[in-house]
Amino acid sequence: MDLIGTILWPLKWAVELLLVAFHWLFTTAGLDSAAGVTWVLSIVGLVLVVRAALIPIFVKQIKSQRKMLEVAPQLKKIQDKYKGKKDQFSREAMSRETMELYKRTGTNPLSSCLPLLLQMPIFFALFSVLNDAQHAKAGVGPLNDTLAESFGNATFLGAPLHDSFASQWTLMTAGQPFNASVMVLAATMVVLMTASQFITQLQIVSKNMSPETKASPMFKQQRIMLYLLPLVFAFSGVAFPLGVMFYWLTTNIWTMCQQFLVIRNMPTPGSEAAKAREERLARKGKLIATDGDIIVVDEAPKTTQRQQPVSKNRAKKQTGPKK
Known part of the structure; x- marks a missing residue:
């Protein structure tokens, strides 16, 4: 087994476990175990669980991006300060000031990319398991030959x-x-x-x-x-x-x-x-x-003037005597 296969092995095992678990759940609920709709729902359930588990990583990525946006004006000032200066001393000074800014503000330009890199092996494992199963190829864990063949022959x-x-x-x-x-x-x-x-x-x-x-x-x-x-x-x-x-x-x-x-x-x-x-x-x-x-925004209430009823006698006084 190559290095990539070794890294993906535990992830593929977990993905297969979720896929088979959802298939068992929907089969227990009364759906046909060999039906395409059962396998499609199992795929949907698998994706929802995996994406929900990745929410903390996604939130961390958002926070890292926010920090980088906050220091962007200060970073631009450093870049403008050494703009057009290509000598070795200026390059080292700009690099030193940039690293000091990252250290002082607790930011890291790679931190926003790290969560995405952590997600990639999981997505590769998902793709690999589904692609192998559709060709009736057994997986590395709970997805045995029978289930793989069922998946490969399913129709929707x-x-x-x-x-x-x-x-x-x-x-x-x-x-x-x-x-x-x-x-x-x-x-x-x-x-x-x-x-x-x-x-x-x-x-x-x-x-x-x-x-x-x-x-x-x-x-x-x-x-x-x-x-x-x-x-x-x-x-x-x-x-x-x-x-x-x-x-x-x-x-x-x-x-x-x-x-x-x-x-x-x-x-x-x-x-x-x-x-x-x-x-x-x-x-x-x-x-x-x-x-x-x-801060509260006051919205002027919409008022409609109520038409007062006018009696007959009052109406005559307002219109005046007839000529």
Whole structure:
């Protein structure tokens, strides 16, 4: 077993345990153990548990990014101070001042990337287990030959979970019999995967960036990613087996909803989302100013003047005598 296989072995064992546990749960609840819907629900349950377990890592990543944003103005001052100076002394001085700033503020540029790096082996293990199972290949743990064969032969809405859009497209273009259900289901999921990824990136670009970030080269990179990542899913998704696509779709929807909640409740300081949150808190009387005072936005109550009833005699006096 190679190094990567050794690292992924315990993760794959845990992933298989969750997958088999959910399959047993849904089977016990009355679903057919060999049905595609049972395996699809098991995949969804597996993804939800894994993503929920990664929430503390995600929160730590958000906090690290916030700290980096707070020190960004001071970091820019250091960079401007030594701008255009390429001698060895200036480079060492800039590096020394930068490290002192990180030490003084307790920040680390790599800390925001570390949680993402920790997630990668887990996602590789997920992908590996699902991909092997769809080819009726037993796993390293609880996913035995019988369960792997059941997974590999399962169908959902008439589409085998081990098939892909690309495989059926090849059969169709060669004039051989093909499964249209696979192509329709795969195409629908590719559209949903692409849309969810685009919405996730759009939330960040449109609502969760400060004016300073929008004026920096980073914003241009985010704009490129806004259109690039969905295209990656659109082109690569057609080659994924349906079972793996259910995994990607579920995790994309989780990411989209998670990003929405983060932007709403933990927005980037100075962004449009942060201003919207401050307005909501101020209306509820929960916004705390820097000096400790509570800021409340008074909204003028809408009053409608009630029309007083006028008696007949009074109405005659107001209109005057008839001529």
